[in-house]
Amino acid sequence: MKSKLYQTIKHIYWRLPFSDDKKEAFIGSIRRKLRDAVRDESAITPDDRMALKDAYIKQVLDSAKPESEEYVAETDANYIRQDSDAKIIAYYLTQFHPNKENDEWWGKGVTEWNNVCRAKPQYVGHAQPRLPGELGFYDLRLKENMLRQVELAKKYGVYGFSFYYYWFDGARLLEQPLDLFMANPDIDIPFSLCWANESWTRRFDGTCGEILMKQSDSVESYKAFIASTIRYMQDPRYIKVAGKPVLTVYRPSFIPDCKNVLQYWREKCREAGIEDIHIIGVKEHTWDQDLIALGFDAQSEFHPGTVFKHCKDITAEIDFIQPKFEGLVLDYKDIVVEKKYFKYNHNKLYRAVMPMWDNTARRNNKGMIFQNSSPALYKQWLEDVIGESYQRDDLEDNLIFINAWNEWGEGAYLEPDREYGYAFLQATKDAVESSRK
Numbered sequence: 001m002k003s004k005l006y007q008t009i010k011h012i013y014w015r016l017p018f019s020d021d022k023k024e025a026f027i028g029s030i031r032r033k034l035r036d037a038v039r040d041e042s043a044i045t046p047d048d049r050m051a052l053k054d055a056y057i058k059q060v061l062d063s064a065k066p067e068s069e070e071y072v073a074e075t076d077a078n079y080i081r082q083d084s085d086a087k088i089i090a091y092y093l094t095q096f097h098p099n100k101e102n103d104e105w106w107g108k109g110v111t112e113w114n115n116v117c118r119a120k121p122q123y124v125g126h127a128q129p130r131l132p133g134e135l136g137f138y139d140l141r142l143k144e145n146m147l148r149q150v151e152l153a154k155k156y157g158v159y160g161f162s163f164y165y166y167w168f169d170g171a172r173l174l175e176q177p178l179d180l181f182m183a184n185p186d187i188d189i190p191f192s193l194c195w196a197n198e199s200w201t202r203r204f205d206g207t208c209g210e211i212l213m214k215q216s217d218s219v220e221s222y223k224a225f226i227a228s229t230i231r232y233m234q235d236p237r238y239i240k241v242a243g244k245p246v247l248t249v250y251r252p253s254f255i256p257d258c259k260n261v262l263q264y265w266r267e268k269c270r271e272a273g274i275e276d277i278h279i280i281g282v283k284e285h286t287w288d289q290d291l292i293a294l295g296f297d298a299q300s301e302f303h304p305g306t307v308f309k310h311c312k313d314i315t316a317e318i319d320f321i322q323p324k325f326e327g328l329v330l331d332y333k334d335i336v337v338e339k340k341y342f343k344y345n346h347n348k349l350y351r352a353v354m355p356m357w358d359n360t361a362r363r364n365n366k367g368m369i370f371q372n373s374s375p376a377l378y379k380q381w382l383e384d385v386i387g388e389s390y391q392r393d394d395l396e397d398n399l400i401f402i403n404a405w406n407e408w409g410e411g412a413y414l415e416p417d418r419e420y421g422y423a424f425l426q427a428t429k430d431a432v433e434s435s436r437k
Contacts, residue, residue: 070375072423074134074416079157079429086386086398086432089239090153090405090414091194092161094177097140101173105202105212113137115409119361122322126369128360130408133416140177143184149415150189153405156425157432158414160190160239161405162248166200167228168213169221173200182235192239193232194248194282195225197255219256226265230272241297241397244278245269248300252281252291262295278396280350285309292348298395301344301352303403304330304368310340314371325365332356332373336381348394351385352401353378355424358411369411375420379427386435402428 095112102110119129132138138145153161163181166173181187200213215221232238233245240246247265255261262279269277280298281291285305292299301307312334315327335341341351355378360367382400389398404412416422 067421068419070423071419071421072375072426074422075155075426075429078155079432081157081159082436084436085157085159086389086400086435087159087239088157088382088400088402088428088432089160089162089192090158090402091407092163092191092405093407094140094164094166094174095409096138096406097174097176099174099176101213111139112409115361120322120364122325122327122360122365122367122369123318123320126358126360126371127419128358130358130361130411130413131418132408133418133421135415141180143180143187146177146181146187149405150187152415152422152425153189155429156414156422157429158402158405158425160192162192162194162239162401164250165193165195165229166213167195167197167225168200168215170224170228171213172228173213178232182232185237188237190237190239191235192246192248193229194250195229196250197222197225198251215254217254217256219261222255222261223264226268230269230274233269233274233277234272241278241399244276244297245274246278246280246399248280248282249296250282250302251284252294252296253284253287253289255294259295283346283349290346298348298350299346300350300399300401301341302401303352303354304357304370306344306352307335307341308368310343311335311370318371322365327360327363327365327367327369329369329371332370333377334372335370336377336384339384341381341385342388350395350399350401351389352403353382353385354403354412355414355427356411357403359409361411362409375423375427378424379431382428382431383435386431390435 093112098109098111106114116131117129121128135145135148140146163178164174165178166175181191197215199211199215202210202212229247233247238245249255252258265279266276269275278297279295280300281294281296282302283291283299283306284302285308304311308328308330311330313328314331315325315329318329341353354370355375356373357370358367360369385400386398389395389400392398402414404410404414406413406415408415414424414428416425
C-alpha cells in the first residue's frame with residue numbers, strides 16, 4: 001500500500017507544470033535540509049573541518065595514481081563457456097565517439113568522456129574522477145577498440161552485449177558504433193538491442209530536461225519502429241531465447257496501446273521470416289505494472305531503479321566538502337550483505353546486477369552514489385542471482401543483465417579502470433565459474 005502511494009505521489013509530482021530544474025532544485029534543497037537536521041553539526045569543530053579539507057586536497061592530488069588494494073592485473077586464463085553457464089549480458093553504451101549531434105548540442109568533439117573527466121569528489125573517500133585503464137579514452141569509430149572490448153568480454157565470462165538503440169521517429173542517434181559492428185562479422189560476440197524509447201534531453205550532461213530529440217508517443221511511430229530492427233535480428237550473432245531474437249524495451253510505460261503494438265511487432269517479424277521475437281520489458285521503479293499481462297514475454301530488473309528503495313541511506317553520515325550536495329549516498333555493502341535484491345521479485349523476471357553506481361560525473365552535486373562497492377561484493381551479488389536463476393522454472397533461459405559494460409558517466413562499468421584494474425571483469429568470470437551446477 002505504501003509503495004503504491006509513493007508511486008502515485010511521485011507520478012503526480014513529476015508532472016507538475018514546472019521545469020525539471022525547479023523540481024530537482026526543490027527536492028535537492030529538501031534533502032539537504034533533512035540531512036543537516038539529523039546531523040550534530042556542533043560535533044564538528046573548525047579543526048575537524050580543516051583536517052577534512054586537507055584530506056580532500058590530498059585525495060585530489062593523489063588521484064593521479066588511485067590504484068586500490070583490490071587492484072587485479074589481467075589474467076592469462078581464458079574463460080571457457082559451458083552449456084549450462086548463465087548468460088551474462090552487459091548493456092553497451094555507444095556514446096564514445098564524436099558526432100554531428102553532440103557537436104551541435106554541446107560543442108565540437110564532446111563525448112561521454114567529457115563528463116567523466118570533469119567529475120569531482122563530493123567528500124573524502126569519494127572515488128571520482130573514474131579514469132579508464134588499458135582501453136584509455138577510446139573512440140568507438142575505430143574497429144580496433146571494439147575488437148579489444150569483445151576480446152576482454154569473452155575472456156572474462158561476458159556472454160554478450162545489449163546495445164542501446166536510439167531511434168526517434170525514424171531518426172537514428174549514436175548509430176555509428178553499431179553500424180561498425182554490423183559491418184564486421186569478425187567482431188564476434190552475441191548481441192541484442194535495447195531500445196532506449198525516450199526523448200533525448202540535456203540530462204546527458206546534467207544540465208536540464210530540455211528535449212533535443214523527441215520520440216513521439218503515437219501508436220503509428222511505435223509500430224514503425226520494428227522495421228528498423230529486423231536486419232539486426234537476422235544477423236547470426238544476434239542473441240535468441242528458444243530460437244526467438246531478444247528485443248528489450250527500456251521504458252514500457254511509454255508504449256501506447258502496448259498489447260496491440262507488441263502484437264504488431266511480432267506480425268512484422270514473421271512477415272520478414274523471423275518466426276517470433278522474445279520481448280523483454282525493463283521494470284521501471286515509477287511504474288509497477290505487470291508487463292506479462294501487457295504482452296511481454298519476460299521482464300527484467302534494471303539497477304539501481306529496482307533496488308534503490310530498499311537501500312540503506314547513509315547521506316547523513318557523510319561529511320561533505322561540497323556543502324550543497326543535494327543527491328543521495330546509499331550503501332552498496334548493505335544491499336549485498338542483507339541480500340536486499342531478493343526483496344524484489346516478479347513473474348518471469350530476469351535478474352540484473354550493477355558492479356558500481358555513481359552518476360555525479362553527469363549530475364554533479366545532485367548525483368546518486370553507491371558507496372562501499374567492491375569487486376568482492378559485486379561477485380557475491382552476481383553469484384547469488386546466478387544461483388537463483390538455476391532454481392527458477394518460469395524463464396526460458398538464464399539471462400543475467402549487467403548495468404553496464406561501459407556506463408562511465410554513471411560509474412557503472414566492467415571495463416578496466418585505474419583503481420581496480422581488471423578486478424570487476426575477474427569477479428564476473430569467477431562468479432560464473434563458481435556457480436556451475
